[in-house]
Ligand SMILES: C[C@@](CO)(OP(=O)(O)O)[C@H](O)COP(=O)(O)OP(=O)(O)OC[C@H]1O[C@@H](n2ccc(N)nc2=O)[C@H](O)[C@@H]1O
């Protein structure tokens with residue numbers, strides 16, 4: 496038996512860090528939403544008890560370091576599943592980019608195996624299990640648009656944002672999320688208005704949504720990688736409605752309403768950056784598998 500599951504990337508429209516916690520993680524307050532750039536996960540039931548991960552992408556680990564492997568392993572151990580699974584990952588989301596590609600693969604694996612192994616778990620139960628794998632996995636289990644708090648695993652669903660294009664540019668450099676959080680100095684950063692962003696989205700106010708984008712982690716990554724700031728400047732010059740780095744970076748995204756403007760920015764960026772994508776903002780909860 497085989498199952499295909501879609502694993503969409505996320506962007507952070509607003510990302511604030513409140514303080515460092517005693518457990519080493521940071522307390523965050525952020526608005527996350529899914530975009531139409533997705534990995535495709537094929538799950539095939541095995542008669543032996545092995546978990547096998549396959550991917551054509553050389554940056555994706557094929558062993559227990561893979562977050563999709565960890566998702567399968569966790570379910571298998573916790574619910575005493577005797578059969579195994581082959582997980583094939585068609586990687587479309589750039590790796591280590593601030594787009595939660597690995598987390599979304601893990602979440603898709605949890606949702607898919609819930610069906611394939613007939614576990615009968617609710618999405619809330621899968622999201623709780625996901626939090627044990629990584630802070631972004633709970634959000635990815637639901638997809639859609641949410642206010643995420645705690646270390647990112649406490650999810651409150653909000654409205655789907657107004658429809659628009661999202662253009663993404665990923666510089667060659669990779670970024671370690673742990674290193675970015677470690678180098679964050681909260682004393683002199685400008686905090687984004689996360690509550691304002693939630694209201695703008697709930698009120699379907701595109702202009703305010705664009706005005707209110709903000710990410711405290713830019714203060715770290717833009718200093719470490721000047722090319723990220725350069726891409727932001729280019730997007731602004733080309734006339735984007737809003738420009739921001741996603742998560743810990745280095746991917747920068749911009750929002751635009753009109754097709755003609757999208758084309759102009761997309762074409763302009765292709766000269767600069769090898770990885771450029773123009774996709775729709777999805778923002779709606781994922782269908783059940
Ligand atoms: C920054 C964000 C924003 O959505 O996304 P990415 O840039 O990774 O996509 C997330 O907070 C990333 O979540 P995720 O990538 O799942 O992080 P985890 O695997 O749980 O943690 C990786 C490391 O980041 C740090 N970390 C992560 C989350 C958090 N709230 N505080 C932290 O300090 C910790 O050092 C941790 O060891």
Ligand SMILES: Nc1ncnc2c1ncn2[C@@H]1O[C@H](COP(=O)(O)OP(=O)(O)O)[C@@H](O)[C@H]1O
Pocket residue numbers: 554555556560561562563584589590591592593594595596597598600601672742743744
């Ligand atoms: N399924 C996966 N896809 C991509 N990367 C993965 C996966 N599983 C584990 N990883 C590891 O996780 C790290 C972070 O990758 P990713 O989730 O793409 O980035 P981010 O956390 O910035 O959104 C990578 O360096 C990679 O080695």
